[in-house]
Amino acid sequence: MSVNGRDPAAPQEVILTEKSSDFNAWRFCVAPMMEWTDRHCRSLHRLLSRRARLYTEMVAAGAVLHGPRARLIGFDPAERPLAVQLGGSEPEELAAAARACADFGYDEINLNVGCPSKRVKKGAFGACLMRAPDLVAEGVAAMKAAVALPVTVKCRIGVDEQDPEEALFGFAGRVVAAGADALIVHARKAWLDGLSPKDNRHIPPLDYDIVRRLKLAHPDVPVVVNGGLTTIEATRERLKEVDGVMVGRAAYQDPALLLAVDPELFGEPASFADAFGAVEAYVPYLEARLAEGVPLAAMTRHMLGLYNGRPGARAFRRHLATQAQRRGAGVEVLREALAFVGAPDEAQAAE
Structure with missing residues (x-):
């Protein structure tokens, strides 16, 4: 089966046209x-x-x-x-x-x-x-x-x-x-x-x-x-x-x-220098949903792998997975978990 006159089975790098x-x-x-x-x-x-x-x-x-x-x-x-x-x-x-x-x-x-x-x-x-x-x-x-x-x-x-x-x-x-x-x-x-x-x-x-x-x-x-x-x-x-x-x-x-993704595949600056910055930016979202009655665990379960490979990652996951399940758990649970992976203190985060 030929494709546009070429042998599709032949190894070759596809020359992509300029993308819209x-x-x-x-x-x-x-x-x-x-x-x-x-x-x-x-x-x-x-x-x-x-x-x-x-x-x-x-x-x-x-x-x-x-x-x-x-x-x-x-x-x-x-x-x-x-x-x-x-x-x-x-x-x-x-x-x-x-x-x-x-x-x-x-x-x-x-x-x-x-x-x-x-x-x-x-x-x-x-x-x-x-x-x-x-x-x-x-x-x-x-x-x-x-x-x-x-x-x-x-x-x-x-x-x-x-x-x-x-x-x-x-x-x-x-x-x-x-x-x-x-x-x-x-x-x-x-x-x-x-x-x-x-x-x-x-x-x-x-x-x-x-x-x-x-x-x-x-x-x-x-x-x-x-x-x-x-x-x-x-x-x-x-x-x-x-x-x-x-x-x-x-x-x-x-x-x-x-x-x-943004710097490596789009040539644009990353949203944050590291995951800690993204987590701080996520806190207002957590607080807003908590106020609506969404359990903390329903949101923080998506963060469990965020510090994979970093010292303290296992303790971070364990604390978040267990403590976020508690009735009335709030963002303080996340901040406690972050301490296991060396999160910046509040003064540093504000700079």
């Missing part, structure tokens, strides 16, 4: 992660990086239409640029949900065609839709007709017995023709029969090269690669071949990684 601002929008993304990337997590991540594109947890289109909408898709404008990830397969329902999300002020509507859990398989959305590219294309077209926002698709390279070469390229061709504004590809197959969702995150082998070749096939569409990326150095390597990277567990388990 739209392409740069996806240069570094934090993956949507169920039970992790809630609004409290995203508020912390935004303090660590101004430029990272953030994503919500996946929310079913039906839930957006019939559930507690403000609780499910409400967010603080400070989190932007922010995409909402929808799960679903019924075009009219997706279009209506996309309109509702657009009304809330999101910057992007993303369709989940990558989640391998049994729950989404039963609901006819997620990775099983890799077998239904025409239906996905209908959904994309319906959302594009409903909203003026970018509509993107996050998918796998195939599922179960599918041949990735045929599955991915055929799927991508259909959704791009339907108007998809960007493709985000988790560079692994999903085994819906035989592997748990957890195992599907790491057991199927990564195939970055097929995503590189997908970019060659679609030079005018942003292509973002996801899967197995844990360092800024690794993201730089992938950015030689595609337009963007999406980092998942590494960004959550080691959120200080995000401090390097």
Whole structure:
């Protein structure tokens, strides 16, 4: 199979054309992660990086239409640029949900065609839709007709017995023709029969090269690669071949990684010199949510990995994980935990 007259199997560095601002929008993304990337997590991540594109947890289109909408898709404008990830397969329902999300002020509507859990398989959305590219294309077209926002698709390279070469390229061709504004590809197959969702995150082998070749096939569409990326150095390597990277567990388990995103990948100053500055800036958010009745642990759980590798990190995690659970716990618990990792005293922090 040739791509634009070239052999896609031949090793080569993709020569990317000068990117428009739209392409740069996806240069570094934090993956949507169920039970992790809630609004409290995203508020912390935004303090660590101004430029990272953030994503919500996946929310079913039906839930957006019939559930507690403000609780499910409400967010603080400070989190932007922010995409909402929808799960679903019924075009009219997706279009209506996309309109509702657009009304809330999101910057992007993303369709989940990558989640391998049994729950989404039963609901006819997620990775099983890799077998239904025409239906996905209908959904994309319906959302594009409903909203003026970018509509993107996050998918796998195939599922179960599918041949990735045929599955991915055929799927991508259909959704791009339907108007998809960007493709985000988790560079692994999903085994819906035989592997748990957890195992599907790491057991199927990564195939970055097929995503590189997908970019060659679609030079005018942003292509973002996801899967197995844990360092800024690794993201730089992938950015030689595609337009963007999406980092998942590494960004959550080691959120200080995000401090390097703006200077290393965008050539802009970091938001803060270190994690301590970001934490101080997060305190007003914590106080405001505490006043609304949000438990401290619901917010500080996203900070547990912030000082990984630093002396005292284990004590920081232990104190925060245990003491934030107490009834009435406030920001003093966070300050006590910071003492274990050598936080600057208040006088230094004020300078």
